[in-house]
Amino acid sequence: MERTVMSVDDKHLENIILELDDYLLKFANKHKLSALLLSSIMLARLTWMNKLAGDPEDFSKLLTTIIDSIEQEQIETTGNLH
Numbered sequence: 001m002e003r004t005v006m007s008v009d010d011k012h013l014e015n016i017i018l019e020l021d022d023y024l025l026k027f028a029n030k031h032k033l034s035a036l037l038l039s040s041i042m043l044a045r046l047t048w049m050n051k052l053a054g055d056p057e058d059f060s061k062l063l064t065t066i067i068d069s070i071e072q073e074q075i076e077t078t079g080n081l082h
Contacts, residue, residue, distance in 0.1 A: 008016070028038045050059035074080075 024038065027033075028035065033041075047056075047059065050056055
């Protein structure tokens with residue numbers, strides 16, 4: 001799979017996000033999927049796509065960063081991790 005890197009300005013990125021959000025909501029409703037189930041399907045597909053693209057380590061680092069951020073926010077909000 002060929003890697004394509006494209007830069008986008010903030011407004012274009014915002015439009016992409018809004019369009020994707022709208023599509024995902026419609027898709028979830030159409031197939032009667034919970035947010036958690038849809039998220040798990042999407043995460044599995046994103047993992048697969050990044051593996052094919054040759055970037056599984058970078059994707060793993062991204063996921064780790066996201067998890068660390070969520071944990072830090074939980075600690076700051078509640079005073080503990082769980």
